[in-house]
Every structure is written in structure tokens, then in C-alpha cells.
Amino acid sequence: MGQMALTRKRGIERGLKLPPEDAVADACPKSSSAGPGSPLLSERNKHFEAALTHMNQGLCMFDAESRLVVCNRRYHEIFNLPHDRLVFGMTQQAVCEVLIEHGCYPPNVTFEDIRESTWQALKAQTAEPILRKLADGRILSVLYRSIEGGGWVSTFEDVTRQRLAEARIAHLSRHDALTDLTNVRTLHTEAGRLLAGVDGDEPALAVLSVDLDQFKTVNDLHGHVSGDELLLAVARRLRENTRKGDIISRLGGDEFVVIFRAHGESAALASARRLRNALAEPYDLSRVRLRISVSIGVSICTDDAPQIEKLLREADLALRHAKSSGRGAIHLFDASMSELVSQRHQLEMELHAAIVGDQLELHYQPLVDISTNRTVGVEALVRWRHPTRGLLPPMEFIGIAEDIGLIAPLGEWVLRRACADAAAWPAHISVAVNVASAQMSRPTFAETVIGILAETGLDPHRLEIELTETTLFVDTETTLGNLDALSALGIRFAIDDFGTGYSSLSYLGRFPIGKIKIDRSFIVAAETRGDALAIIRAVAGIGVSLGMTTLVEGVETQAQLNIARAEGLSQVQGYFFSRPVPKGEIVSFFHD
Numbered sequence: 001m002g003q004m005a006l007t008r009k010r011g012i013e014r015g016l017k018l019p020p021e022d023a024v025a026d027a028c029p030k031s032s033s034a035g036p037g038s039p040l041l042s043e044r045n046k047h048f049e050a051a052l053t054h055m056n057q058g059l060c061m062f063d064a065e066s067r068l069v070v071c072n073r074r075y076h077e078i079f080n081l082p083h084d085r086l087v088f089g090m091t092q093q094a095v096c097e098v099l100i101e102h103g104c105y106p107p108n109v110t111f112e113d114i115r116e117s118t119w120q121a122l123k124a125q126t127a128e129p130i131l132r133k134l135a136d137g138r139i140l141s142v143l144y145r146s147i148e149g150g151g152w153v154s155t156f157e158d159v160t161r162q163r164l165a166e167a168r169i170a171h172l173s174r175h176d177a178l179t180d181l182t183n184v185r186t187l188h189t190e191a192g193r194l195l196a197g198v199d200g201d202e203p204a205l206a207v208l209s210v211d212l213d214q215f216k217t218v219n220d221l222h223g224h225v226s227g228d229e230l231l232l233a234v235a236r237r238l239r240e241n242t243r244k245g246d247i248i249s250r251l252g253g254d255e256f257v258v259i260f261r262a263h264g265e266s267a268a269l270a271s272a273r274r275l276r277n278a279l280a281e282p283y284d285l286s287r288v289r290l291r292i293s294v295s296i297g298v299s300i301c302t303d304d305a306p307q308i309e310k311l312l313r314e315a316d317l318a319l320r321h322a323k324s325s326g327r328g329a330i331h332l333f334d335a336s337m338s339e340l341v342s343q344r345h346q347l348e349m350e351l352h353a354a355i356v357g358d359q360l361e362l363h364y365q366p367l368v369d370i371s372t373n374r375t376v377g378v379e380a381l382v383r384w385r386h387p388t389r390g391l392l393p394p395m396e397f398i399g400i401a402e403d404i405g406l407i408a409p410l411g412e413w414v415l416r417r418a419c420a421d422a423a424a425w426p427a428h429i430s431v432a433v434n435v436a437s438a439q440m441s442r443p444t445f446a447e448t449v450i451g452i453l454a455e456t457g458l459d460p461h462r463l464e465i466e467l468t469e470t471t472l473f474v475d476t477e478t479t480l481g482n483l484d485a486l487s488a489l490g491i492r493f494a495i496d497d498f499g500t501g502y503s504s505l506s507y508l509g510r511f512p513i514g515k516i517k518i519d520r521s522f523i524v525a526a527e528t529r530g531d532a533l534a535i536i537r538a539v540a541g542i543g544v545s546l547g548m549t550t551l552v553e554g555v556e557t558q559a560q561l562n563i564a565r566a567e568g569l570s571q572v573q574g575y576f577f578s579r580p581v582p583k584g585e586i587v588s589f590f591h592d
Contacts, residue, residue: 057155064150066092078140078156079104092118106135118154122146131159139163178228179235181256182249190247191259191308203261205301206268209315210238210275213293213327214402215254220441221471221479222288229285230292241278255319257312265300265332272296272330280328293328295319300332320344324399348404350386351397355409359385362417363580366589367432367551368572370565375589377430377464379573380418381580382410402436411439412448419456419463421583426590432464432494437471441478446485453489461490466517468496480511487512497553498539508546516543520554520574526563533563540568 052059058075062068068090076083079099086095096111105114121130121144129141138160146152174186182190212218212234219227231254238248238256247259258275262268276294283290297319299311314333321337322329324344331337354360364378384392401407415433422431439445453460465486471479483493494515495508508516518539525532536552543550552564555574564572578589 057157059153059155060095061147061153062092062151066151068092068095069151070153075156078158079134103135106133118144118152122152129157131163176250179232179250181235181238182247184249184251187247187249187251187257187259188308190249191311203263204268205311206260206262206271207299207301207311207315208258208260208268208272208275209297209299209312209319210256210258210279211295211319211323212254213295213323215292216402216405217437218290218292220438222285222290226285226287226290229287230283230290233283233285234279237278237281238275241275257315259311262300265298268298268300269330269332272298276328276330295322295327296330297322298330298332323403344400347397348400351384351400351404351406354384354386355406355413359387360410360413360417361385361582362414362421363582364421364431364586365573365580366578366586367430368577370561370569370572375577376428376571377432378422378586378589379432379466379580380414380421380434382414402438407436407438408442411436412452415449416452416456419452419458422462423456423458425587427459427462429590430462430464430492431458432466434466434496435471437468440467440471440482443478443481446482449486449491450489459490460486461492464492464494464515466494466496469498483512494549494551508542508548513548515549515551517573518550518552518569520552523552523554523560523564523574527559533567536563536569537567543570544568 052070052072055072055074058078059070059072060068060075061070068086068088071086071088073083075081076086079102081098081102081104085098085102090098092115093111096114099105100109100111117130117132121128121142127143127145129143132140132142134140138158141157141159143155143157144152145154174183175181176183212230215227215230218230231250234254234256235248235250238258242248242258242260245260247257249257249259251257260271262271276296279294280292283292297315297317299314299318301311317337318331318333322331325331361383362380363383364380366375367377367379368374369376382394382398384397386392398407398410401410411434415435418431418433422429425431435445442448449463449465453463487493492514493512494517495513496517497519498516516539518536522532522536526536540550542548549570550568551571551573552569553573555561555564555572555576557576560574561572561576
């Protein structure tokens with residue numbers, strides 16, 4: 001027996017007043033051959049029953065006495081009810097009690113709640129669906145329509161996926177796709193919420209602009225996958241080290257903003273220091289272990305009508321000042337910073353022109369053999385002869401070159417000029433050139449060096465490339481390939497500023513390193529501290545064992561030279577012998 005026939009049979013058995021059987025014909029197009037009991041009417045009833053059974057929405061119909069007269073299969077499926085759990089003729093209350101007993105609705109939902117929402121929907125001027133949440137988290141869209149003669153029809157559609165997709169789209173419009181932090185659009189709304197509560201009795205509003213130092217180098221050395229992992233880890237630490245109600249936002253790239261309430265400048269600066277220290281702890285990523293530093297700019301709301309745009313702009317200016325003064329710095333905004341930032345921007349523009357405009361020059365500092373006191377090589381150090389500011393040392397512009405992506409062309413210029421100068425010097429004089437990690441990680445670096453040697457005619461054995469420990473912390477395939485290719489030509493490699501970076505002794509055996517340059521801080525401290533002297537002695541011993549040259553930088557006194565000689569170092573470098581001098585003056589050291 002079909003569902004329509006079953007509906008009628010059970011309804012009649014319970015004394016329900018149902019429309020005559022041929023009433024279905026009234027809902028169908030008229031036909032002269034479609035009278036009661038005709039084959040055409042029977043066929044239409046079958047089609048109607050099939051449509052009711054296979055429709056995507058659950059459907060139930062109640063008569064004027066609120067008794068169930070129609071209920072399709074999809075309705076049972078939506079509520080996960082056995083097929084025989086509902087009986088035609090049940091009141092709406094009985095049906096709802098079955099659903100509640102079956103655990104379809106959350107525990108706090110009652111029949112009175114459902115009945116009230118039903119009548120409100122039926123009384124509405126226009127039929128609009130209402131949303132009901134089930135106990136398992138699904139969301140139903142329920143539409144009620146009154147029927148002629150009393151009663152109503154309700155349809156139920158599972159819109160969970162649609163609603164979740166809409167919620168996800170709405171969430172993504174307000175949050176950063178990578179870190180899930182508040183994005184720039186939502187930042188202003190959330191900041192307005194905090195600003196609205198700032199008055200004379202409330203703590204001031206503080207804005208921290210946080211930027212990762214040398215994040216570009218992380219991407220260059222370890223790839224964008226590791227870079228994204230690092231950003232996720234930084235976002236996680238920001239959440240862990242801020243309070244509920246604080247705003248954390250990613251502005252883009254490696255720049256973040258934290259907005260919170262603070263009792264004055266000292267409290268805001270203390271919070272900035274805590275964040276800096278937390279973010280400086282090592283990160284164990286899937287491919288590499290990293291340690292980074294962050295620079296932070298701080299601004300404080302001090303007037304009665306604070307503006308978030310003004311606070312963000314001031315924090316950004318303070319951040320730029322912090323980055324220009326070194327890594328890991330924290331600076332509080334003051335009015336003078338606007339001029340300093342303007343000067344830095346001007347310097348960035350001028351540095352582009354300096355590289356192609358012959359404003360750069362090299363100075364050279366002697367590398368002295370400790371046993372003979374003779375110059376055996378020089379280190380090339382770049383200077384910028386600025387048209388208005390005079391001769392600028394590297395610390396004034398190398399950081400800018402790294403930040404704006406000019407370190408590679410700048411480094412190539414230094415390498416070409418140093419090789420060209422050294423080609424005219426005696427054959428026993430080597431030239432050492434500092435190479436940034438961003439250069440060494442370029443696939444074409446070895447090819448570039450080989451081309452420069454061919455162009456200048458310098459013997460590869462006379463070129464020494466100085467690398468920082470950071471460059472070798474992870475032996476990436478590209479870096480290793482460049483090292484192997486250049487080492488095979490006879491080019492030597494030195495570790496610069498040894499002891500100030502990762503100081504992993506394992507890479508001394510893994511890479512073709514020929515020289516260790518001990519940072520100047522150790523020779524300065526060795527005159528008064530036994531631990532610094534012990535480190536110098538240990539490095540000297542490692543050099544002897546591995547057949548490496550050992551050099552200490554920063555020798556300025558006879559006493560320091562005596563220490564270096566007593567500990568068995570190979571070479572020294574420092575003001576005791578000479579400051580860096582122009583090409584025309586360094587020649588005199590070759591025969592002294």
C-alpha cells in the first residue's frame with residue numbers, strides 16, 4: 001500500500017476528517033478523462049506519492065486539529081527516527097515529545113518552545129524559514145505554510161553544510177588565512193571596541209607593532225614552508241602570552257600588531273619586553289630549529305579622543321626606528337621619530353642610486369701572520385661615500401640593503417671590485433670578502449663567482465669567502481652545492497664572528513671550512529676573564545686538530561697580541577696593526 005493510501009487508511013481509522021480521495025485531482029491540471037476512480041487519477045496519485053517519498057526536504061502535514069496526516073520518509077531520515085515511530089493521527093505535541101525523547105533537540109528545548117515558534121511562523125505576513133539547531137550540531141531550515149481549511153504543512157531541510165560554509169566565509173573575511181589572527185579589516189573594529197572604554201579612570205590603550213628580524217633570510221635559507229611554519233608558531237606564542245580581550249592581528253608578511261590596556265608607558269614597555277623574550281625562544285619546526293629576534297614599536301593613547309589610525313601609525317614609526325637601531329630593539333614613539341623615518345626612507349632611495357652611481361668604495365684591513373708579523377691577506381670592507389653625509393660605515397646601510405632586497409647586488413659589486421683590486425697585488429696576498437646568506441643561498445651564486453674570477457683574472461686560491469654561522473646552520477642543498485663547487489676551485493671559506501651565533505662545532509667537519517675567525521669580544525674579555533681565554537685556547541686547539549687557520553679579530557693592544565700568540569692562534573686582525581684603509585694605502589703593508 002502506498003504512502004498516500006496508508007495515510008488515508010490510518011486517518012480514517014482514527015476518525016479524522018480528511019478531504020475526499022478525489023481532492024488530489026483538484027491539485028492537478030484538469031482533464032476531461034480524469035474523473036474519480038479513473039486510471040489517470042490513479043496514475044497521478046502514484047506520481048504525487050513518488051514525489052513525496054523522494055523529495056529532498058522532510059515534510060509533515062497537520063490538520064486543523066494539529067494532528068499528523070502526512071509524513072514522508074525524508075522527515076524520518078533527518079531526525080534519525082525508525083519508520084514506525086510516528087503514527088498518523090498523533091498530535092503535534094506527541095510528535096514533538098517523540099523527537100525530544102529521541103534526543104533530536106538540545107536538552108533545553110521544550111514542546112512549548114517548538115509550538116510557539118510554529119505559531120509565530122504561521123502568523124507571519126510572509127513565509128520565511130526559521131533555523132533550528134539539533135542536538136548533534138546540525139542546522140535545519142524549517143518553513144511553515146498554512147493550508148486551506150485549517151492545518152499547515154512544514155518542510156525541513158538540512159542546511160548544515162551551507163551554514164558552515166557561510167560561517168567559514170564570514171570568518172575568513174575577518175581573519176588572516178594563515179595564522180587565523182584578526183586581519184586588518186577587523187582590527188579597526190575590535191580596536192574601536194577597546195577605545196570606546198578608554199577614559200580617565202581606565203588604563204591607557206597600548207599598541208605594539210611587532211616585526212620579525214630578517215624573516216626574508218628565513219625564507220631564502222629554509223624555504224617558504226618553514227617560513228609559514230614560523231609565522232604560525234609566532235602567532236601561537238602571541239596568543240599564549242597575551243590576555244583575554246587583547247587584540248592580536250597579522251598585518252601581512254611578518255608584521256603583527258598587539259593592542260591592549262596598560263597602566264602607562266612603563267607597563268606597556270614591560271609587556272613588550274615579555275613578548276620579545278617569549279618570541280626569541282627557539283622554534284622547533286618540522287625541517288629546522290630556528291632562533292629569531294623581533295623588533296617592537298610601542299605607542300600609547302594619551303589624549304581624550306584617541307584615534308586608532310594615529311596609534312597604529314605611531315607604533316609603525318617606532319618600529320621602523322627600532323629596526324634601524326639594531327635587531328631585537330624596542331622603542332616607544334616620540335615626535336622626533338617622524339623625521340628619522342623620513343630620513344631612512346630617503347636613505348633607501350639613495351642606496352639604489354649609490355650601487356649604480358659609483359658612490360661605493362672598498363677599504364681594506366690587513367690580516368697579519370702572528371709568527372712573522374707580516375701581512376698575508378686583507379679583508380674587504382665596503383663604505384658609502386654619500387654626497388651630503390660623507391663616508392658611511394657598513395652599519396649605516398647594510399641592514400637597509402638587507403631589508404629592501406639590495407644585499408645581493410651590493411654583495412656582487414663588493415666581490416667584483418675586491419677581486420679586481422687583488423689581481424694587481426702580490427701573489428701571496430689573499431682577499432677576504434663577506435658574503436651574506438641571501439647570496440650563498442642563490443642557485444646562481446657559484447656561477448657568478450666563477451664569472452667574476454674569469455673577468456678579473458684573480459687566482460681562485462687567493463679568494464677567501466667569509467660566512468656567518470647562520471648561513472651554515474642548515475646545510476640546504478643550494479648552499480652545499482655552491483660551497484662544493486667553489487671549494488673545488490680552491491676558494492677558501494672562513495667562519496666570521498665565531499662564537500656569536502649558533503657555534504655548532506659539527507659544521508666545521510661537514511663543510512669545507514678553512515679558517516675560524518674568533519669574534520673580537522673574546523680577545524677583549526680574555527684580559528680579565530678566564531672563560532673567554534679558555535674559549536680562545538679551545539678554538540686554537542680545534543684549528544690545529546682540523547688543519548684550519550685560526551684568527552682573532554679586534555686586536556688593539558700589545559697585551560692582546562701577546563695573548564693571541566701565547567694561545568697558538570695563526571693570524572690576527574685589528575687596529576693594533578691598522579684601521580681599514582683605501583686601496584691606495586693598503587699596498588704599503590704588503591712589503592712591511
